Amino acid sequence: MADVQNTTGSTTAGSIEVGTAGAGAQLAGPGTGRSAVASQPVDARVEAVASYDVADFPVPTGREENWRFTPLHRLRGLHDGTAEADGGVRVEVSAPAGVTQETVDRSDARVGRAGKPVDRIAAQAFSAFEKASVVSVPKETVLSEPIRISVHGEGGTAYGHQVIELGAFAEAVVVIEHTGDAVLGANVEYLVGDGAKLTVVSVQDWDATAVHAAQHTALVGRDASFKSVVVTFGGDLVRLHPRVVYGAPGGEAELYGLYFADAGQHLEHRLFIDHDTPHCRSNVAYKGALQGEESHAVWIGDVLIRAEAEGTDTYELNRNLVLTDGARVDSVPNLEIETGEIVGAGHASATGRFDDEQLFYLQARGIPADEARRLVVRGFFAELVQQIGLPDVQEKLLEKIDAELEATLA
Template sequence: MASGAVPRPVRSRNPLDHDVPTGREEAWRFTPLRRLRGLLTGPDADGKVSVTVTAPAGIAVEQLDAADPRIGRSYTPADRVAAFALAHAGGATAVTIPAEAAPAEPVVVHLHGESPRPAAGTAAGIAYGHLLVEVGPFASATVVLDHTGSATYAGNVEVYVGHGASLTFVSLQDWDAGAVHVGAHAYSVGRDAKLRSFTVTLGGDLVRLSPTVDYRGPGGDAELNGVFFTDAGQHQEHRLLVTHTPRSCRSRVTYKGALRGDGAHSVWIGDVVIGADAVDTDTYELNRNLVLTDGARADSVPNLEILTGEVVGAGHASATGRFDDEALFYLQSRGIPPAEARRLVVHGFFAEVIDRIEVGDLRDRIMASVSARLGETPAEDEPATAAGTGASAGAAAGAGRAGA
């Protein structure tokens, strides 16, 4: 049984094994190739991206050279840009959480593009990177990857979750205007391990991320959550692939996006493959898009391929809708000013995902950024999180016609 066959990409470390896309391929048909600023040809790096890591005691942070066998252990590039990133990164930043460790504070990897902000029509400096995160068996940790600054950046992220371990991984794309970011995030989930990932995309001119999940044993559990706010002229693309091969694994995908302004374009592709031996699989993927103004476009394509009939559950849902004027009227009729009502609706729409992030400062920063993009600032005595908006936010949580 299948609901949309999922294309099988070429897997190779050699960039020349990957064809130069023309834009007609399924994997590239939504991407504005001219805005990738040469990343498809793998130019030499002429920009700088600094990487700083803040880690609790007991967490190992290393700089690996390109020959280290740990690089690429759980990921082989599936497209030309990722292959060039692996070839040009010159090694990797590695973060290792020891077996059975449970640090109370998150590990924060701050990646900052240091290329001067480009003039209109020019590119920020080209840079490449590779991050490797390894979580030992039965460990529990939170890792935050924070992208800021300006660059034309191609980077890969490998996340290896040991058997019985638990990891929360947050990737925040908070680039300056004009940045370009093409990245692959590969999650390898061990037996009885749990992964919770959060992908938050706010800044940049073009951001294209390709998260993948595979399981190394039964009992693996992966939750992929995402939030994106696509403003005028921005292109934000998230292409997910979850592959169920072992039996008795679970996956949940929830991505929510808001779009505003002329030329705002978001793309969400959700692919799930359930192999012939993956009996007792439980999977569901959901994408909701809230279009705030005319001139914005959201493309949403869920695909589900099932090769066994013995599953616990498998499904998907996708909806894109306009801002709900009735919700605004409901809130304004209760004395809430129009600007505050709009903010409550959008915050409530995002709350289901953002409130799951357990790093309070990060939640506040994300919601404050959303408010800034709406052109509104919360009152100084009001928390920036959606949870802090009280009953009104709860009422607004389902206010968009795209659903909550």
């Protein structure tokens, strides 16, 4: 039997629709994690340490809320200062004309602008990187080709810092691919200018021994749109921390994620949407499949709607498909709301086993069990891919999913 915190077959869901003034008293509800009393102490996230300096974070013990799901001994020293950079990770950027690329020091105003590191590894990465890479799309520039960033591990240890900046009304698609073997701690910042549209596809397709921990922080400008697609297939341990903050009203963030945890893999995605600005939207949908002994997926979805963030509209969803015994899923959605003047807020999480009735239906049409299984898992992911709304990106992703399923569900 799969060992899941959100027991297999279980679902949780909550939603709050608030449109009228004075509705604050109704804020308690499933998943809000609090009672109707508005004067409760704020959640730990609000007061959590954020700092550029690794010394401000104690070495985690594994008992902290932030770290309790992560097997620290497999982090290869990223969390305790023993992992020393040796430069064995190659980063290549290929960008269409009009895009500028710079290498800058940490004193550059754009470095750290989206937000400070919020955990020990992100701070370690910030303290340890030598030069940051900044890729900028000038204002009003609409790219017809994606910017491609390849991060290839050659067996080394590295700390990285990447900034992607879009000027006002610029539009771009960025594809970041992580391959090879590495121990990598990194920060990635997305500075999305007013009215700009940024889509980022980050693929973690590491070799089976790689360890990757990174904070992705997006600062979404006025009426700007940020779309993130995180695809995690390969690596021994991948721990990503996508965060969204809003710089001005009207911003929109869509965060999609797909992961497939095979035997022994630990794939962790910890999201935080900080609704600190009025009239912004966020939509999160992450789906994962697991198979094999000791495959482990962690999904944490934190959404905070601060008192000043009136008119917020947010929804987050996590689905997990457990294909075999021996897998473990921890899925924890958290929604914290400090104002009643919002459009809507909700979340849903469900973890289920492979549906035998689907298998029977497909087999009853002559499709062999293996192929039927592949079809169902592909469908599970395709349903999410269909929502992305960018046909080119969708097609590439489905190809990647097919290749992954071909390799793992043969």
